[in-house]
Amino acid sequence: MAAEPVPIDDPADPRIASFVSIRERDLTGRDGLFIAEGTVVLRMLGGVSTRKNGFAAEAILLLENRLAGIADVLASFPETVPVYVASAAVFDAIAGFNMHRGVLALGRKPPPERGAALLGRLPETSLVLAGCGLSNHDNVGAIFRNAAAFGADAVFLDETSCDPLYRKAIRVSVGSVLSVPFSRGSGAEVMLAGLAEAGFEIWGLSPRGAVPVAEIPAARRIALVLGTEGEGLPESILSSFHTARIPQRPGLDSLNVATASGIALYQIALAMGRVA
Amino acid sequence: MAAEPVPIDDPADPRIASFVSIRERDLTGRDGLFIAEGTVVLRMLGGVSTRKNGFAAEAILLLENRLAGIADVLASFPETVPVYVASAAVFDAIAGFNMHRGVLALGRKPPPERGAALLGRLPETSLVLAGCGLSNHDNVGAIFRNAAAFGADAVFLDETSCDPLYRKAIRVSVGSVLSVPFSRGSGAEVMLAGLAEAGFEIWGLSPRGAVPVAEIPAARRIALVLGTEGEGLPESILSSFHTARIPQRPGLDSLNVATASGIALYQIALAMGRVA
Incomplete structure (x- = not known):
């Protein structure tokens, strides 16, 4: 079961700091994190996190009007994964561009496999x-x-x-x-x-x-x-x-x-x- | 044989006005013009212009350091097609972004075919x-x-x-x-x-x-x-x-x-x- 959604009103809120300006500074290689965009990828992340192949979700950030439509996808994440929700203005101020379709997640990579x-x-x-x-x-x-x-x-x-x-x-x-x-x-x-x-x-x-x-x-x-x-x-x-x-x-x-x-x-x- | 290259020092030069900010305002549908980017597409434009299938080149804009390397491509255009050349600073100020690899052409579409x-x-x-x-x-x-x-x-x-x-x-x-x-x-x-x-x-x-x-x-x-x-x-x-x-x-x-x-x-x- 997913966590209760947490409204975010301030783009500078430290809880969503990892989502700031993702277009400019890609997270790859940094702290073993990655950014997942869109419903299809979020659904996949929920599935692989459950299959315990090493991938894990750290946090989810949604445009408020996307919340209802992806309830089933959110249900595949454990409730330890926070779900942040923002208005369009706050969302765009956080993410810095509008290509994400209102659905972002921060994931953790498994250790690289030799x-x-x-x-x-x-x-x-x-x-x-x-x-x-x-x-x-x-x-x-x-x-x-x-x-x-x-x-x-x-x-x-x-x-x-x-x-x-x-x-x-x-x-x-x-x-x-x-x-x-x-x-x-x-x-x-x-x-x-x-x-x-x-x-x-x-x-x-x-x-x-x-x-x-x-x-x-x-x-x-x-x-x-x-x-x-x-x-x-x-x-x-x-x-x-x-x-x-x-x-x-x-x-x-x-x-x-x-x-x-x-x-x-x-x-x-x-x-x-x-x-x- | 291609036209003699014309140096452009001012991004506001009216001769290259059609190349300004091409990322933001796409030319498609406007005046029957289109933008071709990169050497491969420029070469193709030279070829089809020669084959008289209705496509024609109106102008070419190059980063100055690309000129020598594409002399053979330029040779496929008639000398009525102006070739403008700019430094990196002027080029980026004209085109507004740096994805063009320094090679741009303005083309004219044939009348749409039914x-x-x-x-x-x-x-x-x-x-x-x-x-x-x-x-x-x-x-x-x-x-x-x-x-x-x-x-x-x-x-x-x-x-x-x-x-x-x-x-x-x-x-x-x-x-x-x-x-x-x-x-x-x-x-x-x-x-x-x-x-x-x-x-x-x-x-x-x-x-x-x-x-x-x-x-x-x-x-x-x-x-x-x-x-x-x-x-x-x-x-x-x-x-x-x-x-x-x-x-x-x-x-x-x-x-x-x-x-x-x-x-x-x-x-x-x-x-x-x-x-x-």
Whole structure:
């Protein structure tokens, strides 16, 4: 059961200090906190907090007219999580912009999971994504959304990829970054070597890939590797592993990396019999 | 050959008045002009202006340090198109924000094409997209990018869909809205009836679609119909035409509409033998 809503009349109220000007100063990396925006992400946060996967809600801040409509979502949070409610004027003065749709939550991240630990708890049959240099938060969020849609078991990101728990990535992922297990931190080579050692068939996705994605053979464990938008995967990676391409018209800018991940995941998930 | 660059030292210079504060006041719909941002879109604008498909460049505004690097792009514009060059301070004072990467162009739209006219000039074998209520500029831009990648012949948008020549849609499309023919304006029912009459097999894409997208049979003319993110296509449309779904994990928020369009287009383009 949710806590009794607490009205906030002063944007300087210390109880909502963590929500002040969230657009300018992103909380990621600071005190292990993150900002969740919107009803869909709040619902996901309520669900994962309950599943005890390490994520927890610290506080919720709502526009007063949103309160009634999301009573069922609030009910999924324990009553130890304070629910603050503000008028539109106070809300905007606190948050500093109007893109949040009147629903914000402050979450606490679980301790970062090491790649080896995540690898160790993957199921015998697994489909995972590995990202090298994914530096755009929108793309990372969209890739997690696709990972959830096609049942990927985990996402591995190298140290040059951005943090999926950045506000905008969480929003674009519609909360999937809270449910799809991930690890981030090592160099691309170490990350991919670890996956290979754990029995993964490693497929780099590139417009110059050797086989069409529809011909990636089913395997017990498959890792789909994505490179940064524009540059793509470096030759050192493409030459060390299997490579696949998405058939498309020649002579054009290639697909957006998130869209490409969706097409390749769709095709691999079909081949592995994970969706129907 | 491009025009000789003209230095601009005063943000109030009347020659660059159309570039002032482009973030706040979008030019779409006003005087038939649009704003193109970034090198990739500028290159596309140069190409389509040359192909005389109705798009034309009116002026180019560059950050001074970008000039040398894009000489080849500038060479694709006639010398009647003025090229203005400004320092970073002046540039930011003109454009009002720093997301343009120092490359802006003012373009002129062709007269809007009526749906019937566009239908009339499509090839005998065609693949087209039809959008109903696509109100998000990022999604519309991304859908055009996918249309270009998979060789769609045209995009039809109903009157409730947003303008693809809005600044942000152009950017996300990496300029594809300038190359993929489109029409926008009628109601969804009229638009789809026109496509059916022109011999198109009409396939609505929905999580509740009857057949998996991989089972859409090849046909001479196929129209893939996309609904608004969240709501999806209305029942009245789904019950009147063929429907297809993208196999995915149950119980999750469905795929982003742009990603879904990419997956369905990929699958249909393969079936029609349009990509390999």
